[in-house]
Amino acid sequence: MSGYVDRLQAQDWGVLLPVFGTVLAMTFFYASYRARKGQKDLRVNRRIQKDVPKVVTMMDIEDIGDKLTFCRCWKSKKFPYCDGSHNKHNTECNDNVGPLVFKRKDH
Ligand code: FES
Numbered sequence: 001m002s003g004y005v006d007r008l009q010a011q012d013w014g015v016l017l018p019v020f021g022t023v024l025a026m027t028f029f030y031a032s033y034r035a036r037k038g039q040k041d042l043r044v045n046r047r048i049q050k051d052v053p054k055v056v057t058m059m060d061i062e063d064i065g066d067k068l069t070f071c072r073c074w075k076s077k078k079f080p081y082c083d084g085s086h087n088k089h090n091t092e093c094n095d096n097v098g099p100l101v102f103k104r105k106d107h
Helices: 002-007 010-038 085-093
Strands: 067-070 100-103
Touching: none
Parallel strands: none
Antiparallel strands: 067 100
């Protein structure tokens, strides 16, 4: 094999190098495509306010009333409030997520 390489002329390398470069580039792009395709979607939030960089909910404590239940599973149709969707998620995924409940102390 090295005998063939030793006999290559400059014009031969001029033909071979673009071919090797193309094969190398295709291998790189295919490997990066496979890596991206194999990645799991690790997002927790799949549909709530996807147009903002960070979902933040501000609320005055005085407006909470006696009890307020906030979603922590990101599945609620009434986000940021819990609508019980975590029950379905827990059943389907064998998970144990639940809401954050603010409750005024009994006097
Ligand atoms: Fe998300 Fe209840 S719906 S915690």
